[in-house]
Amino acid sequence: MITLRALTKRYGDKTAVDGLTLELTPGTVTGFLGPNGAGKSTTMRMVLGLDAPTSGTALIGGRPYADLEHPLRTIGALLDARAVHPARSGRDHLRAMALSQGIPYSRVEEVLGLTGMTGAAGRRAGTYSLGMSQRLGIAGALLGDPRVLMLDEPVNGLDPDGVRWIRTLLRSLAAEGRTVFVSSHLMSEMERTADRLIVLGRGRLIADEPMSKLVAGTEVRVRGPRLQPLADALPAARWTGSDELTVAGPSPREVGKLAYDLGLPVYELRAVESSLEDSYMNLTAQSVEYGAER
Amino acid sequence: MTNTAAAEWLKLRSVRSTWWFVAGAAVTMLVVAPGTALTTSNNLEMHGGDPGSVDAASAAVGTVAFAVQFVLGALGMLAMTSEFAGRSITVTLACTPVRARLMLAKAGVVAVVVFAVGVPLAAVGTAVSAPLLDEYGRFDAARTVAQVGAMGVHLALVAVLALGVGTLVRRSAGTITVLFGLLLVVPFVLQLLAAAFDSEVFATVAEFTPTLAGQRFMTGDAEYGLVVAAWAAAALAAGIRALRTRDV
Numbered sequence: 001m002i003t004l005r006a007l008t009k010r011y012g013d014k015t016a017v018d019g020l021t022l023e024l025t026p027g028t029v030t031g032f033l034g035p036n037g038a039g040k041s042t043t044m045r046m047v048l049g050l051d052a053p054t055s056g057t058a059l060i061g062g063r064p065y066a067d068l069e070h071p072l073r074t075i076g077a078l079l080d081a082r083a084v085h086p087a088r089s090g091r092d093h094l095r096a097m098a099l100s101q102g103i104p105y106s107r108v109e110e111v112l113g114l115t116g117m118t119g120a121a122g123r124r125a126g127t128y129s130l131g132m133s134q135r136l137g138i139a140g141a142l143l144g145d146p147r148v149l150m151l152d153e154p155v156n157g158l159d160p161d162g163v164r165w166i167r168t169l170l171r172s173l174a175a176e177g178r179t180v181f182v183s184s185h186l187m188s189e190m191e192r193t194a195d196r197l198i199v200l201g202r203g204r205l206i207a208d209e210p211m212s213k214l215v216a217g218t219e220v221r222v223r224g225p226r227l228q229p230l231a232d233a234l235p236a237a238r239w240t241g242s243d244e245l246t247v248a249g250p251s252p253r254e255v256g257k258l259a260y261d262l263g264l265p266v267y268e269l270r271a272v273e274s275s276l277e278d279s280y281m282n283l284t285a286q287s288v289e290y291g292a293e294r
Numbered sequence: 295m296t297n298t299a300a301a302e303w304l305k306l307r308s309v310r311s312t313w314w315f316v317a318g319a320a321v322t323m324l325v326v327a328p329g330t331a332l333t334t335s336n337n338l339e340m341h342g343g344d345p346g347s348v349d350a351a352s353a354a355v356g357t358v359a360f361a362v363q364f365v366l367g368a369l370g371m372l373a374m375t376s377e378f379a380g381r382s383i384t385v386t387l388a389c390t391p392v393r394a395r396l397m398l399a400k401a402g403v404v405a406v407v408v409f410a411v412g413v414p415l416a417a418v419g420t421a422v423s424a425p426l427l428d429e430y431g432r433f434d435a436a437r438t439v440a441q442v443g444a445m446g447v448h449l450a451l452v453a454v455l456a457l458g459v460g461t462l463v464r465r466s467a468g469t470i471t472v473l474f475g476l477l478l479v480v481p482f483v484l485q486l487l488a489a490a491f492d493s494e495v496f497a498t499v500a501e502f503t504p505t506l507a508g509q510r511f512m513t514g515d516a517e518y519g520l521v522v523a524a525w526a527a528a529a530l531a532a533g534i535r536a537l538r539t540r541d542v
Contacts, residue, residue, distance in 0.1 A: 092308040100301035
């Protein structure tokens, strides 16, 4: 539904997005990850036609954004929750959007109800907390009942209840066959929400994998005084401490039995879940723009 | 286009600042027009002017040209600069990606609103100031009605001009600077030069700046209305081009 071909954006001699090619499919939640400054927001802005690409194309259903007759009915986006006139009420903000698309006011009340904003809708948007602004933005994205949803950091500022509500919402929208494209920094949420992960670093595509592949699954950790023979017997093992080996592949039972057969004392043997955060950190180690020393 | 215009009208009327500016324009007219009329009649008395030598609406015209047009011009400017300041321009353009259409819709709504506010304002301004012209005021019903209408049109054109400049500059402060320069400083300097060098050329050029052309238009020289319209159209076209070619 969203197709990017060699999408590039340069600001002077800085390349924000570099030859990005990918295709987003309906019925999936695609997560968009990357360090700050990796080009995620710039990419989304180019999909919406807010910024013109230096080269390459970004198409929605095969057409550029400006060609869509009622754009909000095709793609609903939340890029910046604070992009609301502070003196305007939340309800009027959504009503203006609805009017521009020929969407009835009743739909405005519907999405206000969906996002729990009915009570606050009459107040000026400048009085909203970040979480309320986010909810208003999500209401706006849902207004046109679009086939594609593109959200930049939707859980920012939401309380745990809100975070879970978004996750459920996004998964249900994908289950209805819509295309959902979400960028986030919240690893644990990304793990539980997305089916497919796209990782960007310094404007380039670093990874485009199903979630199952990136969450490497379980590894086995074993500690003991003389593990060298075990390390020799398991070529995939790596030292994670002076007396500790970590290996992916065999089960704890298999590692335990091997140590026993080799006559090696074992102090600790356990299964360890490798997280998305670990995979992500490994992938992006070279690409962090604004990073602290690790 | 009607959808976009409907949305822009809602956006304009749903913020309090719009109504504050309308009120400000009213106060300006009610305070400045009578004052201008008094000054005019005093001057004429001192220098022995002829009775009926100024139009009944002349004080209102002067007030529009040198005061009210700034207040309602600001309204036109804000229709765009507030979108950039609050970043709501991203939502607006997501709703209406065809940028020329958005600009034309905004300009249309601004023009209609300012005209609808300007005409009654001009009428009231004339009504309160004309009596203060004493015998020097000349009342001709048809002429006065035409002048009131012209005041509404001039204000609408200046608001569209301000919208165009606001789209080019994107920031209120910069836009106000440009507008003050164009509407006040440039004609003033040109007239000074005309007087200093006793020059016809400078005087004529001055009359083609929006404020002075507008003053002639509102006094009755209809063709000067085209000059003001040309300024507004040029600013709008420049704004459309800028919005279409630049990132947001």
